[in-house]
Amino acid sequence: MISPKFFIETLKAHDINFFAGVPDSLLKNVCAYITDNIDSRHNIIAANEGAAVGLAAGYHLATGKVGVVYMQNSGEGNIINPLASLTDKEVYNIPVLLLIGWRGRPGVHDEPQHVKQGKVTTGLLNVMGINYEVLNKEEEKAEKQILKAIDAVNNKHEVFALVIEKDTFDTYKLQNVEKNDLTLSREEAIQTVAAAMDGRDAVVSTTGMISRELFEYRAAMGQGHERDFLTVGSMGHASQIALGIALEKPDRRIWCFDGDGATVMHMGSMAIVADKAPKNFVHVVFNNGAHDSVGGQPTVGLKINLPAIALAAGYKAAFSAETRETLNSILSTINSQQLNNSTTQQFNSPEGPILLEVRVKKGNRPDLGRPTTTPIQNKEALMNFLKD
Numbered sequence: 001m002i003s004p005k006f007f008i009e010t011l012k013a014h015d016i017n018f019f020a021g022v023p024d025s026l027l028k029n030v031c032a033y034i035t036d037n038i039d040s041r042h043n044i045i046a047a048n049e050g051a052a053v054g055l056a057a058g059y060h061l062a063t064g065k066v067g068v069v070y071m072q073n074s075g076e077g078n079i080i081n082p083l084a085s086l087t088d089k090e091v092y093n094i095p096v097l098l099l100i101g102w103r104g105r106p107g108v109h110d111e112p113q114h115v116k117q118g119k120v121t122t123g124l125l126n127v128m129g130i131n132y133e134v135l136n137k138e139e140e141k142a143e144k145q146i147l148k149a150i151d152a153v154n155n156k157h158e159v160f161a162l163v164i165e166k167d168t169f170d171t172y173k174l175q176n177v178e179k180n181d182l183t184l185s186r187e188e189a190i191q192t193v194a195a196a197m198d199g200r201d202a203v204v205s206t207t208g209m210i211s212r213e214l215f216e217y218r219a220a221m222g223q224g225h226e227r228d229f230l231t232v233g234s235m236g237h238a239s240q241i242a243l244g245i246a247l248e249k250p251d252r253r254i255w256c257f258d259g260d261g262a263t264v265m266h267m268g269s270m271a272i273v274a275d276k277a278p279k280n281f282v283h284v285v286f287n288n289g290a291h292d293s294v295g296g297q298p299t300v301g302l303k304i305n306l307p308a309i310a311l312a313a314g315y316k317a318a319f320s321a322e323t324r325e326t327l328n329s330i331l332s333t334i335n336s337q338q339l340n341n342s343t344t345q346q347f348n349s350p351e352g353p354i355l356l357e358v359r360v361k362k363g364n365r366p367d368l369g370r371p372t373t374t375p376i377q378n379k380e381a382l383m384n385f386l387k388d
Contacts, residue, residue, distance in 0.1 A: 001137055001139075001167060001168060001169060001170040002135070002137065002139050002142050002168055002169050002170060003139065003169075003170050004029050004030040004032070004033035004034075004169050004170065004172045005033060005037075005172075006139060006143075007030055007033075007142075007146065007169070008030065008033055008034060008037065008038075010143065010146050010147075010150075011068065011097075011146070011150070014150045014154060015065060015154070016065070016066050016067075016068060016097065016150065016153070016154070017038065017042055017065075018042045018043075018056065018059045018063075018065065018066075018067040018068065019034050019038060019042065019043045019044070019067070019068045019069075019070065020043070020044040020045075020046050020051075020052040020055040020056055020059075020067060020068070020069055020070075021045070021046060021049060021052045021068075021069050021070035021071050021075075021099070022045065022046060022048060022049050022052065022070075022071050022072070022075055022261075022265075022291070023045065023070070023291045023294045023295055023297035024070065024071060024072035024075075024101035024103075024294050025072070025101070025103075025293070025294045025295065026072070026101030026102065026103065026164055026165070026166055026168070026169075027070055027072075027099065027101045027164060027169070028294055028295030028297075029169040029170065029171055029172040030070075030099075030169045030172070031070060031295060031297055032172050032173065032174035032295060032297075033172045035174060035176055035297065036174065036175050036176045045291075045297055045298060045299065047264050047265055047267070048075070048078050048236065048265045048266065049069065049071040049075030049076075049078040049079045050078040050079050050081060050082050052069045052070075052071070052079075053069055053079050053082040053083065053086065053087065053096060054082055054086070055067065055069075056068070056069050056094075056096045057082070057086055057087060057092070057094045057096070060094050060095065060096075061094075066095045066096065066097055066153045066154060067096060067097070068096075068097045068098075068099055069096055069097070069098050069099065070098075070099040070100075070101075071098070071099070071100055071101070072100070072101045072103055072294070073100050073101060073102055073103055073104070073114075073117050073118065073121040073163075074103065074113075074114070074117050074233065074235065075100075076100070076117070076121065076124050076125075079098075080124070080128065083096075083128055083130070083159060084128065087159055088129075088159075089158075093157060094159075095152075095153040095154070095156075095157045095158055095159060095160075096153065096159045096160075097149055097150075097153045097159075097160055097161075097162070098130070098132075098159065098160065098161035098162065099161075099162050099164065100121065100161055100162070100163050100164060101164050102118065102121055102134070102163050102164060102165050102166075103117065103118055104116070104117055104118020104119070104121075105118050105121070105165060105166075106118060106119055108165075108166065111232065111370070112232060112374065112375050113207070113232040113233030113234075113375070114233075117233075121163065122134075122163065125161055125163075130158075130159050130160065130161055131152060131158065131160055131161070132160065132161035132162065132163055133145040133148060133149065133161075133162055133163070134163045134165065135162050135163065135164055135165070135168055137165070137167065137168050145162065146162070148160075149162055174295070174296065174297075177296070178289065178290070178298045179362075180288070180289060180302060180359075180361060180362070182288070182322055182359050182360055182361040183322075183323070183361060184322060184323060184324060184327070184358070184359070184360050184361065185360060185361055185363075185364075186209065186210070186213065186286045186288060186292075186358075186360040186361075186364065187213045187217075187364065187365065187368075188324065189286055189324075189327060189358045189360050190210065190213050190214055190217060190257065190286065191213075191217050192324055192327050192328065192331070193255070193257070193284055193327070193331065193356075193358070194214060194217055194218075196328070196331040196332075196335060197227075197253075197255065198253060198335070200251075200252050200253075201227065201252060201253045201254070201255060202227050202228070202229070202245065202249075202252060202253075202254050202255070202382065202385065202386065203227060203228045203229065203254075203255045203256075203257055204228075204229045204231060204238050204239075204241045204242035204245065204254070204255070204256050204257070205228060205229070205230055205231060205238065205256075205257035206231055206235070206236075206238040206256075206257060206258050206259050206262045207231055207232055207233055207234070207235045207238075207262065207293075208235075208259060208262075208292065208293035209259075209292055209293050209364050209368065210257050210258075210259055210286060211228075211230040211231065211232060211257075211371065212368055212369065212370055212371065213364070213368065214228055214230070214257060215228070215230060215369075215370075215371045215372075216368065216369055224381070225371075225373060225378065225381060226381035226382060226384065226385040227382070227385055228378075228382070229241065229245075229378065229379070229382050230371055230375075230378055232371070232375060235261075235262050235265060236262045236263075236265035236266035236269070237266065237269070238256050238257070238258055238262060239256045239258060239263075239266075239269045239270070239273055239283055240266075240269050240272070240273075241256075242254050242255070242256035242281065242283075243256075243269075243272065243273050243276060243278065243281065245386070246278040246280050246281045247276060247278055249280070249386060250278070250279070250280055251280075252280060252386070253280045253281075253282060254278070254280055254281055254282070255282045255284060256281070256282070256283045256284065257284050257286065258283060258284065258285045258286070259285070259286055259287075259292075260285060260286070260287040260288065260289060260290075260299050260301025260302070260306075261290075261291045261299045261301065263285050263301070263306070264299055264300060264301065264304075267309070270283075270309065270310060270313045270315070270355075271313045271314070273313075273315070273353050274310075274313040274314030274315050274353060275314060277314070277316070277351075277352075277353065278352055278353055279316075279351045279352045279353075280352055281352045281353040281354070282334060282352060282353070282354045282356060283310070283315070283353060283354065283355045283356070284356045284357075284358060285301075285306055285355065285356070285357045285358070286358050286360055287301045287302060287306065287357050287358065287359050287360065288301070288302075288359075288360045288361060288362045289301040289302035289303070289362070290362050292362060292363070292364065296362060296363075302359065306318075306320070306355065306357045307319065307320050307355055307357055310355035311355075315352075315353045315354060315355045316351045316352055316353060316354065317351075317352070317354045317355070318354070318355040318356075318357070319333075319334075319354070319355070319356050319357070320356075320357040320358075320359065321356070321357070321358050321359070322358070322359040322360075327358060330356060331356075334354060334356070
């Protein structure tokens, strides 16, 4: 395996020392080294991968130097627009070094949401005209590939990608860990919210630990999973899936279980929720200030006022809780809304959409499992539930 120090110091030796991106589990060791050894002005955990390309472009315009953009291959979709219309040789010709974690590589077992993306990872680079190397796991061979990439971006002024397989980087433990003093666990908070729901309510839960913890709660309680849409992929879009359901099912309360990283990734979606003003929509953001599923790299979640943002966007109400007692009190207030008997079948005051931020500590159980149903089984069960 490759030492993260060797990799980053090789880049730095060739005057490449700006990094931006969204953390990935395959890159967590090298991302941890970057966090500990690169100042925060030159290592920016971006809202999304496309924004990271914009940051690298701005850095190049200001300095003439090349930035590195790191991501999971699922983020390729977010970078296609800026790569095609900003950095491309036929537009502004801005060099960028891409570092892409290859989840779902063909022939390697992975979760369902990574399979298709794994198949098209290198194909998308080919279509975009971006040269790449799959980084060798032997340091001596990898060094030649790294130098090839450096030559491409520094001397040929190209966009170049290094594609990273599982177990490419040696272990590196993050030292500069951002801690919070919160005591409520995300799993306990999820259980509390789920227990307060009505039997006709439905949930759209975001990718990562939140969906996994919700699935295990249902199993532990002997409940079915038909009420929950577990969004195992498409990070940042759970609220829009939930909105699409809420607008068509005004007689049911629809809950979106979101994470802070996912919420920030496509924060503009909150404005659309507010504009459509579904009275039956509750947007719950479990906020621990970290990308917990991919190494615990920090987000800005605990540094911003999510309830104030929601209210400014047009949500009808917003709450924040960081203890179970406060959370139960807020849930009681939300659940005081009852369906009326009018033909519109909408909720009485207080109206939605409602944002509920639950501030929780980082981390999860080491033995946390994964959903045992397939995504298609999950979809079909939810659709049948919503028909009733």
